[in-house]
Amino acid sequence: MFGKKPPAAEHSGKSEHSGESPHSGESPHSGESPHSRELVDVVLIGGGIMSATLGAMLARLQPDWSIVVYERLGELAAESSNPWNNAGTGHSGLCELNYMPDPNDATKAADIARRFDLSREFWNSMIPPGVHAECISSTPHMDVVFGARDVAYLRERFATLKTLSPFTAMEYTEDPATIEEWAPLLMQARPPHGPIAATRHPGGTDVDFGALSQLLMRTMTQARVQLCHEVRHLDRTDDGYWQIRGVDLSAGNAFEVRSRFVFVGAGGYALKLLQKARIPEVRGYAVFPFGAQFFRTQNPRVVEQHESKVYSQAALGAPPMSVPHLDKRVVDGRESLMFGPYATFSTKLLRKGRWTDLFTTLRLRNAPVLLAVGIQNWSLVRYLLAQLVASRRRKFAELQRFYPSADPADWELIQAGQRAQLVKPDRRKVGVLTFGTELVVGGEGTIAGLLGASPGASTAPSIMVELLATCFPDQFDEWKPELRTLMGASPPVSG
């Protein structure tokens, strides 16, 4: 693993070219990149929240290591981490009913709550209090459900959660007047209705993961961030280093660098790159792209009447990430409301990707796995088809189920990010569609990547601690005290 395998780069970001600074020499020499012999300690592929989190941690734990970030777009955090490409929910188990399908089993909700606590501690440590509000806003998290069956479920869920410490501030009601007090838009002009119930926790958050990524990247003072640089090849050399090659899309030049460790934080393109690295750990893995749309309003008259994120139950056959919710959002200091998501489909694996993306990930080993998932998930396929053909009017009717007096003139439909949902081989079923996030580690701990999308950004810090423990066992014990300082009294790691 790192520290045992290839020897450390004997510099802090210095190129092996004599006298060349790591920030210089962008032009190629006779077809060869100026960085072709450059050796760095860490390469982060992708400029989203995952690379930003890992980079910020490493910069703090090991300031003498050289780090290079490659981002294919002209700006950081412009894909899934961009605030309008995701829902901005600080997932902490307060309102996500899909984390608790059995109302008596709070294991997953409690785990997410614990991990989100670590995230909050980490962000508090890394980001100066003065700029904190740029990316994290306090927003109560609510649930609302309709009909006797779902009301019974929510009542039982509340009874389970209220005894557990992260959830004790949660309130429950079946009284329409109280729900109206908590979230007026839900009850205004609501026609006669059957049983209705809601929970509310005041300690929820709305997170601008784009602004957060930028702030975390800024803490990596020793890093070189290369925008418009698309990584296309990853090869392990005989001496144990990774050779990373790609194209500077702004100049049309090739670039090349060697690194002791590579993190593939490329979002929807992560599987594609890990396949290129030829690590056996992703053999048979595939991805299935799910896009999303939301309705958004910035009409102050509407926005000022809603202060929460209100989640509900998913429609029959809908995947867990399609749970409908009406959210207060704060982006660049401006307040909006957002409702959705509505599923969309495209073969692109990134919002700004290429139509050929999905096909480039197909291999002999994973094609049957993907096919098996399609055949076994008819209700999901039916749900997707229904969403794809749904008119704007039909989509708006779903919003009116939450907010009966919503006026179509106030709302615009916006395209959000692409999720590359992970599909894994399975002995019994051939293939299974998973909805979580999976850290993949290969090359004896010299390369790692993140696949899947949920709970995603909210738990990035605890995922990265897991990565550090797995990939850097020789340094990890030394890093533990600093990690505890960064992530609070409850240590992120045992020992």
Ligand SMILES: Cc1cc2nc3c(=O)[nH]c(=O)nc-3n(C[C@H](O)[C@H](O)[C@H](O)COP(=O)(O)OP(=O)(O)OC[C@H]3O[C@@H](n4cnc5c(N)ncnc54)[C@H](O)[C@@H]3O)c2cc1C
């Ligand atoms: C619709 C939707 C709603 C969501 N809602 C939430 C939510 O409410 N809460 C939550 O916590 N999470 C949510 N998520 C998940 C969250 O957005 C992701 O988990 C998170 O943003 C992933 O971060 P990332 O850094 O891995 O990927 P990204 O932010 O997508 O960053 C990957 C970067 O890698 C770059 N890249 C790709 N390939 C290359 C290459 N070859 N060379 C160089 N650069 C490359 C891309 O351009 C991109 O900038 C949601 C996601 C979606 C799509």
